[in-house]
Amino acid sequence: MQNAQERPVLDQAELDPEFPRRMTRKAWGENLRRCIQCGNCTGTCPLSEYMDLGPRKIISMVRSGNKTDVLKCDTIWLCASCYECTVECPKEIKITDVMYALKQQALDAGHTPRSMPLPVLDREFFNIVMKLGRSQETWLMALVILKTNWLRGLDLAPMGLKLFAQGRLSLLPDPIKVGTGKKGDLKTIMDACDRLDKEEEKEAGVSSH
Amino acid sequence: MRYIYYPGCSAGGTGKAYDESIVEVFKALNIEMEELKDWNCCGATAYMAVDEAKAFALAARNLAIAEDQYPADEEIHIVAPCSACYLGLLKAKHYTESDPKIGGKIKKALAAADLEYKGKCQVRNPLDVFAHDFGLDKLKAMTKKPLEGLKVASYYGCQIVRPYSEFEERATPVTMDNILKAMGATPVDWSCKTRCCGGMLTWSTGAGKELNYILLKEAEKAGADVIATACPLCNFNLECFQDKIKAKYGMKKEMPVAYYTQLMGLALGLDEKALGMGRLFVPPKIPVKV
Ligand code: SF4
Ligand code: SF4
Numbered sequence: 225m226q227n228a229q230e231r232p233v234l235d236q237a238e239l240d241p242e243f244p245r246r247m248t249r250k251a252w253g254e255n256l257r258r259c260i261q262c263g264n265c266t267g268t269c270p271l272s273e274y275m276d277l278g279p280r281k282i283i284s285m286v287r288s289g290n291k292t293d294v295l296k297c298d299t300i301w302l303c304a305s306c307y308e309c310t311v312e313c314p315k316e317i318k319i320t321d322v323m324y325a326l327k328q329q330a331l332d333a334g335h336t337p338r339s340m341p342l343p344v345l346d347r348e349f350f351n352i353v354m355k356l357g358r359s360q361e362t363w364l365m366a367l368v369i370l371k372t373n374w375l376r377g378l379d380l381a382p383m384g385l386k387l388f389a390q391g392r393l394s395l396l397p398d399p400i401k402v403g404t405g406k407k408g409d410l411k412t413i414m415d416a417c418d419r420l421d422k423e424e425e426k427e428a429g430v431s432s433h
Numbered sequence: 434m435r436y437i438y439y440p441g442c443s444a445g446g447t448g449k450a451y452d453e454s455i456v457e458v459f460k461a462l463n464i465e466m467e468e469l470k471d472w473n474c475c476g477a478t479a480y481m482a483v484d485e486a487k488a489f490a491l492a493a494r495n496l497a498i499a500e501d502q503y504p505a506d507e508e509i510h511i512v513a514p515c516s517a518c519y520l521g522l523l524k525a526k527h528y529t530e531s532d533p534k535i536g537g538k539i540k541k542a543l544a545a546a547d548l549e550y551k552g553k554c555q556v557r558n559p560l561d562v563f564a565h566d567f568g569l570d571k572l573k574a575m576t577k578k579p580l581e582g583l584k585v586a587s588y589y590g591c592q593i594v595r596p597y598s599e600f601e602e603r604a605t606p607v608t609m610d611n612i613l614k615a616m617g618a619t620p621v622d623w624s625c626k627t628r629c630c631g632g633m634l635t636w637s638t639g640a641g642k643e644l645n646y647i648l649l650k651e652a653e654k655a656g657a658d659v660i661a662t663a664c665p666l667c668n669f670n671l672e673c674f675q676d677k678i679k680a681k682y683g684m685k686k687e688m689p690v691a692y693y694t695q696l697m698g699l700a701l702g703l704d705e706k707a708l709g710m711g712r713l714f715v716p717p718k719i720p721v722k723v
Pocket of ligand 2: 320
């Protein structure tokens with residue numbers, strides 16, 4: 225994969241001004257503009273040395289509207305959500321939440337690095353919970369292995385057997401009832417989220433013109 | 434005041450020993466706690482990566498149904514032992530109550546299913562309950578088999594201390610050390626108490642495994658006999674990938690890993706099997722007093 229940080233952005237037309245606007249509109253996004261590029265975030269991030277960009281560059285690129293490179297980088301998928309950067313940022317920028325929002329957009333845009341099973345895992349996890357109300361570790365891992373690289377399954381098989389022998393692999397799901405339409409129904413709540421998201425998009429669309 | 438147990442999804446699987454030992458220890462300490470009925474997944478780190486509104490509403494539903502299930506005048510404390518659950522519930526609570534934009538949306542989504550979010554639930558980590566509600570003196574008094582001679586590296590990981598925790602110091606947490614010390618163990622001083630375990634990256638990337646190597650190595654350097662964990666994912670990463678990590682980095686010795694609640698249970702004289710001691714990849718060797 226081309227290293228995103230080495231790719232110079234020469235042309236304004238490559239930038240998408242709507243991208244930073246969208247991010248700063250988020251409830252936690254107002255502070256984004258206040259970033260002083262101090263690098264505390266990258267300095268404290270335990271994974272930054274494995275990332276192509278690191279959190280400081282991500283913030284800078286988000287602000288400049290470099291959507292293409294940000295959504296294609298591997299940095300966002302190497303964020304383990306440890307919140308180290310978030311608590312260390314002197315400008316109270318919620319960097320972990322920025323990473324989450326970028327993951328959402330990368331998934332929507334279909335930009336997910338092939339070498340990493342995490343985007344697939346996130347999606348499958350989401351789907352299982354929508355159906356069962358709870359996650360099911362064994363199914364989830366099996367699905368992810370099948371959908372990414374089944375060789376990984378061979379590699380993990382000895383561990384799986386040991387977990388099984390120790391009674392730590394749940395084979396049967398332990399679901400709650402989803403889709404009853406009754407009080408407290410999870411599906412009703414999730415559908416309402418979709419509706420509210422759409423309304424919000426519409427309002428934002430109207431006000432930005 | 435009422436403690437309501439929120440086991441989380443790993444309690445029925447890889448994190449079974451954590452679930453078992455917590456329930457046993459609560460029983461032994463005579464702290465009443467019942468499981469939340471109809472609870473759903475907290476969303477963990479994956480949900481937030483897919484859909485923000487749904488991730489918040491998912492976590493908040495647990496708080497709202499807890500409020501709905503118990504009388505309005507009762508103080509409800511949701512006990513969430515898994516760090517991801519603890520953070521997920523706490524974060525949903527934080528945003529619902531302090532952020533009009535997201536909060537309004539979450540409340541509306543819950544209202545669609547006839548639930549009202551009142552903000553009555555406290556979200557508690559069992560560390561907080563043991564150390565502050567129950568108290569260290571009482572823990573000490575109830576200890577039957579003190580963990581004498583056991584050097585423990587207390588490992589808190591990330592999401593207990595950051596960013597919403599109200600009971601711990603972000604950089605220098607102490608509750609687990611204090612609990613285990615009260616029960617006879619010797620906490621070692623080490624620098625990795627809140628360093629990341631790689632979370633979901635450990636099984637899928639070399640970077641994640643390297644983070645665990647650093648933890649294992651630092652605990653060894655500090656002279657620890659065992660790393661005590663407070664999260665099913667931390668525990669899983671440190672114990673289950675240890676053979677791979679050892680081979681890759683040429684580590685000679687094993688580093689036992691167990692839940693701090695299992696160590697508490699042993700100190701309380703509870704049965705090893707009931708505490709899930711047989712469900713560990715690298716169980717600790719507890720020194721026996723002669
Ligand atoms: S720590 Fe905060 S202010 Fe500093 S570079 Fe990172 S995001 Fe910007
Ligand atoms: S939350 Fe993500 S970006 Fe921030 S320090 Fe942790 S791993 Fe790095």
